[in-house]
Amino acid sequence: MAALRKTTVALTPDAAPFAIRSERASDLVAREALLDACFGGNRHARTCQRLRDGRAPAEGLSLSAVAQGRLVGTVRLWHVSAGGIPALMLGPLAVEVSSRQLGVGAALMDHALAAAKARGHRAVILLGDAPYYARFGFSAAKTGELSLPGAFERDRLLGLEFCDGALDGAWGMIVPTGAKLPKTKAGRARKTALVPRVA
Numbered sequence: 001m002a003a004l005r006k007t008t009v010a011l012t013p014d015a016a017p018f019a020i021r022s023e024r025a026s027d028l029v030a031r032e033a034l035l036d037a038c039f040g041g042n043r044h045a046r047t048c049q050r051l052r053d054g055r056a057p058a059e060g061l062s063l064s065a066v067a068q069g070r071l072v073g074t075v076r077l078w079h080v081s082a083g084g085i086p087a088l089m090l091g092p093l094a095v096e097v098s099s100r101q102l103g104v105g106a107a108l109m110d111h112a113l114a115a116a117k118a119r120g121h122r123a124v125i126l127l128g129d130a131p132y133y134a135r136f137g138f139s140a141a142k143t144g145e146l147s148l149p150g151a152f153e154r155d156r157l158l159g160l161e162f163c164d165g166a167l168d169g170a171w172g173m174i175v176p177t178g179a180k181l182p183k184t185k186a187g188r189a190r191k192t193a194l195v196p197r198v199a
Contacts, residue, residue, distance in 0.1 A: 017102050018072060020111045023062035030071035031064070038094040047150030048127050051089050052078055055178040058088055060119060063112055065095070065104045072099040075108040077116055079179075082125055082146055083172030087159075088116055090126040109136050113160070122166035125159045125174065133158055145171035 023031070035043060043049065057076040065073030073095040077088040090112065095104045113136060116124060125143065126133065138158035146157060159167050 018065050018067040018099065018104055018107070020063055020065055020107055022060070023064045023074070023076070027064050027071050027074070031074050034071060034074060034094050034096060035092060037096070039092065043092075047148050047152050048089065048091055050149040051080055051174065051176045052076075053176075054181055055079075055176050056181055058116075058119075058121075058178060061088070061112060061115055063108055063115075065099070065108055067099060067102075072096040073104040073108050075112050077112060077124065079177045080125065081175050081177045082123070082159075082167065082170045083174070085123070085167060085170045086121075086177070087123040087125050087167070087170075087174075088121050089174065090124050091128070093128075106135075109133075117162045122163045123159060123161050125157070127152055127156050128158060130155060130158060136160065142167040142170055147173050149173065149175070 039046070055078060058079050061077035063075050064071055073093075075090065075093045077090050080087055080089045093105060093108060095108070113124065124138075125146070126138065127148065128138075130138070130140065138160045140155055140158055142161070143157045143159045144154070148157065159170075161167055
């Protein structure tokens with residue numbers, strides 16, 4: 001019988017190319033630049049943005065992916081009412097182009113959903129590509145009677161229940177319910193959104 005040896009393994013940067021952590025205030029500038037790069041300058045006019053304008057993300061549910069001290073991914077979740085049913089709205093999820101093959105998006109999703117479930121939330125809704133988000137358990141099975149405050153593609157409105165039946169009977173408009181940002185921050189965010197980008 002061979003003797004068992006304890007082997008110490010040193011983690012190298014290649015073994016852990018990125019880390020997921022809570023978003024920090026110092027991430028703001030890099031986060032905004034990443035979102036602009038991923039979604040374009042018109043991202044503030046998108047339908048789901050209406051659910052985020054002037055609101056704070058759900059507590060403990062804003063995550064950043066960092067590689068070598070640089071922000072390479074971000075995701076946030078927001079409190080909403082799905083036709084009277086309390087839920088979270090996930091988005092935006094963004095990953096820097098050069099980091100997309102590292103599994104950053106999947107890691108952000110896994111961490112965000114685990115954190116939401118651990119905090120006692122019952123359901124998450126998002127607007128996204130069904131083939132990508134199906135791997136995390138999202139489907140359009142219970143979102144067919146829900147609406148968003150603007151144009152959207154019906155087959156992209158997806159839901160995930162942490163508790164069976166959490167979205168049963170969900171119908172009507174999805175509206176924001178999260179804490180409002182102080183007027184100064186909300187006003188500053190709107191002004192920033194209206195300033196043309198300089199190349």
